[in-house]
Amino acid sequence: MFTEPYQAVDQLLYGADSTPGIVAVHVDRSTAEPVATLYRRDTQDEVFTEEHRLYPFFLLDKIGRLSGFHRDRYQYQDLRGENHFKYVVVFETWNDYYDAMRLVEHESDLPLPPLFNLSNPVQQYLLQSGKTLFKGLELEGVRRLQLDIEVLSHGSFPSASRREDEVIIVALSDSTGWERLIHSMGSERALLSETVRVIQQRDPDVIEGHNVFRFDLTYLRDRCKLLGVHFGIGRDRSAPRVFKSSMRFAERSFEYPAFEIAGRHVIDTFLLSMSYDVFKRDLPGYGLKAVARHFGFAAPQRVYIPGDQISATWTQDPQRVLEYAMDDVRETGKIARHLCGSSFYLSQMLPMNYQDVARTGPGIKIETLMIREYLRKRHSVPAAREIGEVTGAYTDVFVTGVAGPIVYADVESLYPSIMLQHEIRPSTDTLNVFSRLLDTLTQLRFSTKEEMQRAPDRRHQDELDARQSSYKTLINAFYGYLGFGRALFNDSSEADRVTRTGQEVLHTIISLIVRAGGTVVEVDTDGVFFVPPPDVDDQHAEQAFVDRLNDQMPPRIRISIDGRFAKMLSYKIKNYILLDYANKLTFKGSSLVSRSTERFGRRFVRKCVRLLFEDDIAGLHQHYLSVRDKVLNHDWRNVESFSRTETIKTTLEQYETDVARGKRSRSAAYEVAINRSNAIGRVARVGDRISYYITGQGSAVTAFANARDAALWSPESPDENTEYYLRRLDEFASKFEPFFTNEAFRMIFSPEDLFGFSDRGIRVLTTSRPPVRLD
Structure with a gap:
């Protein structure tokens, strides 16, 4: 161990x-x-x-x-x-x-x-003592327990305050392979008491669950209080301390009740999934089942039961619900193991509890390391300074349309490499902790990646990968920390120096590619998408070409091939679609399609992109007509096909206050949330996801006045606004207008007229311009 x-x-x-x-x-x-x-x-x-x-x-x-x-x-x-x-x-x-x-x-x-x-x-305490968690331990040496509960619901949503909405199953598993289903104890009070007893008996270091803060632990705590059971799951048998907390994930904020359990940590795989997706942007959703399927963790015979059918299924087929609950904790354990490694190994470095490491941003992590060293050396610490203007990252697009083949040349750790090469650090960092930390982490990551290549088996590879990922998390945050307004050691002039130097490096790379006969399609912060010269016609030749570029780079700057693609649809800056050699599409940016777009719109756009890559103009027209007919005929797979889902970002009370004061307009999602809260007696919270669709007549209806809870739609009597969704279809189609002449676009994305449709003479337009600067 x-x-x-x-x-x-x-x-x-x-x-x-x-x-x-x-x-x-x-x-x-x-x-x-x-x-x-x-x-x-x-x-x-x-x-x-x-x-x-x-x-x-x-x-x-x-x-x-x-x-x-x-x-x-x-x-x-x-x-x-x-x-x-x-x-x-x-x-x-x-x-x-x-x-x-x-x-x-x-x-x-x-x-x-x-x-x-x-x-x-x-x-x-950890700052004072110099201690950290998990020294000498691997992740497998830590006892991790997974928890999932199933409850009865006598309303549209279970309520812990409703006496009859009892907990019927507590599913548990842990990292030793042990599993247990607690159910049918004669009374809910006995079930809750047994749950507390078993948690104490298994004595986990970590409790894991999916949405465990906002649902499982909160529900168990409230039911224990209702039934007079001491929820003493701490190692000292104390009940958890619960306090309001929040996390920010890119553009969204998520509020939740944090549980502090004496001697244990709580890891919520729902939050881990959102953190992962901030950088990857490829999860189809954050629910347990969607995440498990995405990572390939769902068993072939996995039992699925819709949430609103748990109560009925428990009455008719309780064994099926038991299997469903056990599948939930098994998937939770696999997701946690897959996503928590970086936080675990960061806990060996940082003066924080593991649970706090998992929820805090990388900038705070860097600052705690610096403060610890300054206190150890008994040295004064600076205050945060006002941030000046910082030059942005270099992004530009030189080709619009379809291009290929494509090589993505990435400058490995561009900003960290620049900071090390040019000795860039905060001017207030008297002890030079910033650069020493960055250099140490960089060397550790490099040696760990080398060790991964020699690892004897998959288990050791995974452990080393988690370690190098923890180093990478910190390394990539150093530049952002320099320019962060509340950072004690911030220095905007040095942050500006980093980005300016980064632009110089990218200009050099672009110039070398163009002079060699390549075509640069897009540059994005620390990498370049380009069509290689005509004589560079296979993977080996592409690598040799990049090697020649590296020979002309300054010290510490190294280019690597981070992707090879058959084709690229270049749309706007930071918005493009890549088609790899396995025929898989990767979308970057939200200009063509965003996550809030209705599902039928996302599918329409994805199919259109494939047809563009295939140069199938007739197929584009037929696809448009097919989707249009489905909208006209209410031919939906389910309400999720055309509903929208949005995140509540402020409290409903604050929303209504802001509307009354003229600070914001009314919102469809918030109006639906208010109506739902009034109907079920449960107020929507910040971070909740609200799904709705549009009713009414005519394409120009006001969305907030005609929005309806998606759960109320019925396929037997569909009431969605057909004219509105036809307009939405045309809005999705308009995304492709830059790739055709006006006449060709109108012919492709409209119903056929008396003369029918012909793709004769229609071609996908590709426009290009040379890079502004060629050294």
Whole structure:
């Protein structure tokens, strides 16, 4: 279970304390004297506890700000250097700590904040001690338990406050291969008590579930409260501390009740899936079944039961529901194992609990590493500075239309390489921690990737891949941290230097490709899509061509082939579609089709793209007519074919206030959410997904006034607005207007007239322009 003993070769990255086997740290905030409880797993796979004194602290700019605070209630130490926060102030009790903070924060209207405070007590302890979690452990050495519940529903949605909406099944599994279905205990109270007992017996380090925060754990907690069962699932048999939390995923925010369980971590695979998709953008949805199918984790005989049919199926065929619940936890375990590796190995470096590592952004991770080293060296810490203008990444498109074959030449870690080559770091980083961290992580990732090639089996390969992925997560965040307004060590002038240098590198690559006879289609931040010269006609020749480009690159800048494609449909900057040699399409950008687009629209566009690649103009016309007929005849597979799904981003109360004050217009999704909340008595929350369709007459209806909950649509009496959806079809078709003459476009994407349709003389238009600058 244990790897080789931890070698403290790099205290900068892993902390100064090499204590192995720490699987969790918990701080009870209710005690007067702060104590950190460490849970450690030994070489015999037994967990034992240690208690360590914790001294709450904050950083302060001027010690005189505490002149009105009794001197016996705190200690302080001067920090070296001239950065803004020159003192670390330490306290014996929580009361003293909070009283001092209130005193200092009472001073307002200061140009820079007077103090810097880490509110998480576990993070404070780990920063003080130099300890981190999981040293000496692999992911397989950590006990992970998966949990999923099934409940009865006597309304359109189950409610834990409704007495009859009881928990009927608790499905559990863990990383040892153990499985258990808890059900038919005679009473729900007995079932809940048994669930608590089994969790204590299995004693997991981690509890995993899909949407486990907002549903499973919340529902179990509320039912335990309703029925008088102590929900004591902490390692000290305490009930979880629950608090409001949120995560941001690109353009959307997700609110949820976070559960802090003493001695354990909670990992929500729903949140992991959304985090994964921020970068990959290829998940069809975030539900358990969609994610499991995407990753190939769904078993061939997997049982599927629609959520609104659980209650009826439990009455008619309870065995089927039991199989369904067990399939859920099995898939949850596989998804967690696939997605959590990076966070696990980051926990060996960062002064955070594993659960917090999984939910915090990469910029915060870098900052905690830097603060830890500054505190270890007793050096002053800067305050965040105002951010100036930063040059954007280089993106441009030189060819519009269909082009191919395509090579994607990617500059490996462009911005990190530039920062290392040109010694770019924050001007306030007196100890040069920024560059040392980046260099260490880069070397570790390189050596780990080399080790992957020599790994004896798939298990070792997966472990090493998770390790290099954890390094990559941090490496790629260094540039963003430089330009982040709230980062303590930010430096916008240095961030600008990075992007300007990156543009120079890309201009050089473009020039070399064009001079060699290639055609550059698009440049995007750190890579170039291009049609290779005519004599570069196979994979071997493409690699040789890129090797010749590398010979002309500056030190640390290395180009690699990150993709080969048969064709590319270039649409706009950062918006294109790639067709690989296995005939798979990859969409980038949302100009042609976005995730919020109705499903029939997404399918229409995807099919049109394939027909464009095949130069099948007649097929394009027939496809348009076919979809048009389906809309006219209400020929839908289900309501999901034409409904839209949007995310609630503010509370319904805030929405109505903003509408009343004229700050925003009415929204179809919010109006449906309000109507649904009134109907079922459950208020929609930030992060909820609302599906709706449009009713009424005429194509120009107001969407918010004619939006209806998708769950209310009936195929027997369809009431969707046909004229509206015909207009939507034409809007999807208009995306292809740049690829044809006006007359040809009108002929392809319209019903046939008296003379019928002929594709004679119609060609896909491809336009190009030379790169603006050729060195």
